Amino acid sequence: MDAFLIILVGSLIAISCSILGCFLILRKMAMVGDAISHAVLPGIVIAFLISGSRDSVFMILGASVIGIFTTFLIEFFHKKAKLQTDAAIGVTFTSLFALGIILLSVFAGQIDLDQDCVLYGEIAYVPIDLWITKSGINMGPQALYISGFMLILNIIFVRIGFKQLYLTTFDPAFAATIGISVTLWHYLLMGAVSMTTVASFESVGAILVVALLVAPPATAYLLTDNFKKMLLISCVIGVVISITGYYLAVYLDGSIAGAVVTMAGILFGLAFFFSPHEGIVFKKIVQKRAAAKLVQQAAIKT
Amino acid sequence: METFFEFFSFSDASIISVTVGAILLTASSAVVGTFTFLKKKALVGDAVAHSVLPGICMAFIISGNKNPLVLIIGAFITGWLSLVIIDGITKKSKIKEDSAIALILSVFFGIGILMLTYIQHNGNAAQTGLDSFLFGKAAALVGNDVITFGVVAVILMLTVTLFFKELKLISFDSNFAKALGIPVKGIDLLLTTLTVLAVVTGIQAVGVILMAAMLITPAAAARFWTDDVKRMTILAAFLGAIAGLIGAYVSYAAPAMPTGPWIVLIISVIALISFFFAPKKGVVSRLYEQRKMQHSMMDENLLKSLYHLGETDNDLFKGRSLNEILSKRYFPKKKLKETLTRLKRQGFLNSDNASWSFTEIGKQKGQRVVKLHRLWELYLSKYMHIASDHVHDDAETIEHIISPEVEAELERLLEYPEQDPHDEKIPY
Numbered sequence: 001m002d003a004f005l006i007i008l009v010g011s012l013i014a015i016s017c018s019i020l021g022c023f024l025i026l027r028k029m030a031m032v033g034d035a036i037s038h039a040v041l042p043g044i045v046i047a048f049l050i051s052g053s054r055d056s057v058f059m060i061l062g063a064s065v066i067g068i069f070t071t072f073l074i075e076f077f078h079k080k081a082k083l084q085t086d087a088a089i090g091v092t093f094t095s096l097f098a099l100g101i102i103l104l105s106v107f108a109g110q111i112d113l114d115q116d117c118v119l120y121g122e123i124a125y126v127p128i129d130l131w132i133t134k135s136g137i138n139m140g141p142q143a144l145y146i147s148g149f150m151l152i153l154n155i156i157f158v159r160i161g162f163k164q165l166y167l168t169t170f171d172p173a174f175a176a177t178i179g180i181s182v183t184l185w186h187y188l189l190m191g192a193v194s195m196t197t198v199a200s201f202e203s204v205g206a207i208l209v210v211a212l213l214v215a216p217p218a219t220a221y222l223l224t225d226n227f228k229k230m231l232l233i234s235c236v237i238g239v240v241i242s243i244t245g246y247y248l249a250v251y252l253d254g255s256i257a258g259a260v261v262t263m264a265g266i267l268f269g270l271a272f273f274f275s276p277h278e279g280i281v282f283k284k285i286v287q288k289r290a291a292a293k294l295v296q297q298a299a300i301k302t
Numbered sequence: 303m304e305t306f307f308e309f310f311s312f313s314d315a316s317i318i319s320v321t322v323g324a325i326l327l328t329a330s331s332a333v334v335g336t337f338t339f340l341k342k343k344a345l346v347g348d349a350v351a352h353s354v355l356p357g358i359c360m361a362f363i364i365s366g367n368k369n370p371l372v373l374i375i376g377a378f379i380t381g382w383l384s385l386v387i388i389d390g391i392t393k394k395s396k397i398k399e400d401s402a403i404a405l406i407l408s409v410f411f412g413i414g415i416l417m418l419t420y421i422q423h424n425g426n427a428a429q430t431g432l433d434s435f436l437f438g439k440a441a442a443l444v445g446n447d448v449i450t451f452g453v454v455a456v457i458l459m460l461t462v463t464l465f466f467k468e469l470k471l472i473s474f475d476s477n478f479a480k481a482l483g484i485p486v487k488g489i490d491l492l493l494t495t496l497t498v499l500a501v502v503t504g505i506q507a508v509g510v511i512l513m514a515a516m517l518i519t520p521a522a523a524a525r526f527w528t529d530d531v532k533r534m535t536i537l538a539a540f541l542g543a544i545a546g547l548i549g550a551y552v553s554y555a556a557p558a559m560p561t562g563p564w565i566v567l568i569i570s571v572i573a574l575i576s577f578f579f580a581p582k583k584g585v586v587s588r589l590y591e592q593r594k595m596q597h598s599m600m601d602e603n604l605l606k607s608l609y610h611l612g613e614t615d616n617d618l619f620k621g622r623s624l625n626e627i628l629s630k631r632y633f634p635k636k637k638l639k640e641t642l643t644r645l646k647r648q649g650f651l652n653s654d655n656a657s658w659s660f661t662e663i664g665k666q667k668g669q670r671v672v673k674l675h676r677l678w679e680l681y682l683s684k685y686m687h688i689a690s691d692h693v694h695d696d697a698e699t700i701e702h703i704i705s706p707e708v709e710a711e712l713e714r715l716l717e718y719p720e721q722d723p724h725d726e727k728i729p730y
Contacts, residue, residue, distance in 0.1 A: 034348075086518075098563035211405070211411075280394055
């Protein structure tokens, strides 16, 4: 039962991340996702200090504000201070993350969060951390509700805004001409990424969530050219890595989140070499055949 | 406060070694970071930094101890590997560089975390302290470690000094470098190696997660103070060293505090100050310059309008009301009043009962703008063969930025003409 719960929560988070990640990597904003996932840390710590708990809606909303603020800060450094984009991203997220870690150390006594949790989460504790109502009824693991709620929110967001997100991703100029605000959808997406990051924070930590945002979509991207298929495939990959990662972690007695990410890396590697269209191996075979054909034709001509 | 004096009197030998170590580590990574920054590959450092974790763990699993040399070799291998893989993914598939960086960085880190937790759960007593690589601990630097890392840091700085010209060239224009016969691939390889080395040594002070900041932030801050690469490199090293020094102090005074985040926070504050207040490039001075330019254009446009009014009436010094000025050219009312008072304060205008007139120097300034405008129109139609009804808009902008030298050159070229293409008199 515990294994099932952990895998279920892992899958819910992985699917949420995969959906948003598909947009991120096609918008060439993977590193912005990385930056946001680091930068929400001070927000989490502050929200924790104010509200005293780590799973309030308050915290998730607060984090989305911080995430949008991060995006804004990166753009500010880039546009107003004329700092190149990569450096703007690097400076912003490292400084905010450092601030978060320092706050965490300063208020160590008052916060039930430690640095390990920030790095790779504690998904193994999911079955223990129960939601018990005031009347004493056991409602099951809290993380299940949070990650389920986040997934539903993400699905609604992408379902309603699919056309707008799709157009602003692939052809922002056209989207602007037919009256879709590119900036608005940019910030909405960033808000969604921040909220998902925070909701996943407890289970997988601030850094490994990046892998869930990037690895399944990147793998799916190698397997198909169709965007809707890419969304579906990356969700399936999210579930597969959650299951296999869990058993890998049990086998090695290591961090579950770390193992899930390792599996994500392995799947990407497989797709990179053996994808039917994009894989290195396939490309080599096609090249060889073409070369052989050319040689044959040349032989016939002479 | 006591610890402050205790630390900065450097009475304890261990304080000296920690301080020297931290300064060397941060300064040398800042030096290497300058070039990755200029190559616009700043985030590659982030990828390397995260990717050294599995290497460190792997080296520990194989060797069973924490010999810094062994750990450095392990870190070096995976750090290098990560760069090769990022490069391979970007070149051999349709995945873009940023996705490849984010992917490799997080996957390598995940593998590292899996290994680290595996080591921790398997009860090897020698592993304690391995996790100080995550956030750094300058105070943990003792005796031999300082010598090892110090040597690496010195090698880094010496190599950069030796190959300074080549590194500078490939950072800005690798095609030009190639044309000059510089082995671009070799120098690229050198820079990659230096980056990996800098990361591998720097993580002692800052830790793998925030190491990227030590490569990027000092360079980014230094960039705002100078345009000279040599000065920028030295300044970046200096700023990095300040952060390293304070980090060593924090590590000494508050052992419970993670050193890395403090070093990063200090260098970030330095960078923020640079972004905002650096002369010329900072946000504040940029805004100030912009405002100054706007004011000067506004002044000149207003004086020009007054001059035009004077030309029509053949009386340049006659007082004009606000409405008269507005009939000549539209200005926002508030801006117009501001500008009039400013010009009066500077002695270009006199005012009397809401009527504004030129002083002598005001007339001269207005006249010069009108002259420049008409000279430029004539130049465009005479030398560029642009139709005379197309030259006004261009002259309207350029009149504000023509320098006295260009003015003299125009007068010489056009031989002090009497009239512009619209048959208006050019005043001298």
